[in-house]
Amino acid sequence: MSDLFNKCREYQDAKRVQAAGIYPYFRPIESTLGSSVVTHGKRRVMIGSNNYLGLTHHPQVQAAAKAAIDQFGTGCTGSRFLNGNLVLHEELEKELARFLKKEACLVFSTGFLSNQGALSTLVGRNDVIYSDRENHASIIEGTQVALGDTVKFRHNDMSDLERVLNHTREKYEGAVIVADGVFSMSGDIFDFEKAATLSKKYDCKLYVDDAHALGVLGPQGQGTEFYFGSAAKADLIVGTFSKSFASIGGFVAGEAEVLHYIKHKCRPFIFSAAMPPAAAATVLECLRIVQQEPQHLENLWKNARKMKQGLTELGYNTLKSQTPIIPLLLGDDLAAFSFTQRLYEEGVFATPVVRPAVPEGCALIRTSYMASHQDQDLDYVLNVFEKLGKEFGIIGNVGRQTELAALAHVHFGA
Ligand SMILES: Cc1ncc(COP(=O)(O)O)c(C=O)c1O
Structure with missing residues (x-):
């Protein structure tokens, strides 16, 4: 002892x-x-901030946050599942899904919880996660909490991804390829189109963490998919509001049925208090600004x-x-x-x-x-x-x- x-x-x-x-x-x-x-x-x-668009100090964003405090108070004091679900959260989910051209979106309290929650909820015992070696710590956390195995591939190296898919894919039932859209340390962009081709070839879902791509890549900052502007699509987009969107909170966007499942099964979503009103209002205002002020x-x-x-x-x-x-x-x-x-x-x-x-x-x-x-x-x-x-x-x-x-x-x- x-x-x-x-x-x-x-x-x-x-x-x-x-x-x-x-x-x-x-x-x-x-x-x-x-x-x-x-x-x-x-x-x-x-020169060490993720406030890429500088919106934390935009007068309209600050006004929206203050108005939300006046209307809803300073905190939700509970999980969205129970007593903390605001009309602001639901409006944000609708607006964000529209912006990202996804069927649905689910808003979490942080980006970290979004990755940890989505991966651990979706990846079961017989499933596998293919994860880029430079992925963010919250993805690594998700891979560790998930019951299935994780196979890593060399950073942004699609021939290495194909090598590991080729060797291991048959052993598993479901599979997902996971990577940051923009890598948080080296600042390079995920080879999204090649990964999308591999995900189809090897029957995997494609999951992109757009924490550093939202507000940064694409014509209006919609993220990695829009930067490539191709027909290729990710099955799930995860992101955070703690960077370009000037606040705190996170989201998962994708197929409505998948988000409905996560909403009712995901412990980091159900057992953690909701994003505060001022944060939800901040993000809603940021979403309007990125579309109106290029x-x-x-x-x-x-x-x-x-x-x-x-x-x-x-x-x-x-x-x-x-x-x-x-x-x-x-x-x-x-x-x-x-x-x-x-x-x-x-x-x-x-x-x-x-x-x-x-x-x-x-x-x-x-x-x-x-x-x-x-x-x-x-x-x-x-x-x-x-x-x-x-x-x-x-x-x-x-x-x-x-x-x-x-x-x-x-x-x-x-
Ligand atoms: C790539 C990536 N994913 C997820 C997160 C977690 O986001 P949050 O700050 O909302 O918890 C971060 C934050 O550093 C990140 O860089």
Whole structure:
């Protein structure tokens, strides 16, 4: 026998980083001004947020949230199944299904619960999940809670997906291929059309997590399917409102019968309180805005292109990013922590990505850009990256850049 808490008392990793003065997590934000924040009394340009369209500070969105509080109060105080189902949730489901051109939609309290809930409800003992190795933690959680097996395939590699389908598909009854539409760390786009062909060939359902694609890809931000604009369709789209849609909450969209089943069987849906009124009203307003005000999506992509070009020209390795998520490959964890700290001191708020989220020796700074970033802020950020790139021996160091390119190739297929 041993004390259950021993591992907590022995855990030193975070304390060592704190003692070194380079701990980058849980920085308390005193106020946010859209694309910048105030922390420790100083304004810093935010390049670590998922607020892609900048809608958290849109006056109509804020007004809608306030009006919902006046009408419904601050919380639902219960699950939608029982006492917490608002007309706002149902209106949101109808509007979102229409926007995504799906039969139906079910709104959850978070995106994490949507993935965990949908996968664990649908995938039974004799079924299988084919999961991209870079999928988000909430998908991994879903695969672990689901009773069926999970078979992983190499990140965004359709020949590896076909290899594993070929070897294993016959052993199982139902099957689903699951991937992020836009990968949250490397910012590349799922090879959706090839995956759709494979899903038909091997009789699998296709499930796409559009957390980072909603509001970002497609003519109005409808997501991955619309970006490809082809006849291929996903059987299920999962997403979150915690990014472009400026709030909190998640959803699953697809066939009405499937959502009816999830609605009555899914524990994370039934036994967790509903998305609060202000959140539902926020998302409804965001949905209207993305359809009526295309300038946000245009600005987002203008800013993303400027930063991808600027960072690449400086000599950073940005993997295969094709979206407003632009990772910078740095190497070891310590370098990523120190780099993030120096960015912070220079007035730039970004976050590092270290083991186990990336392979050992492949730490990144994950940067992401917003519609509301102004050119002067982005130019400032590029100047800081130029200064720090020299300080950390990346810019002007061909040897180091070659090493990083080799790492990117081996571990990220870039
Ligand atoms: C790809 C992906 N899926 C799901 C989620 C979970 O969303 P939420 O923040 O709504 O729980 C995230 C959030 O980081 C994500 O990046």
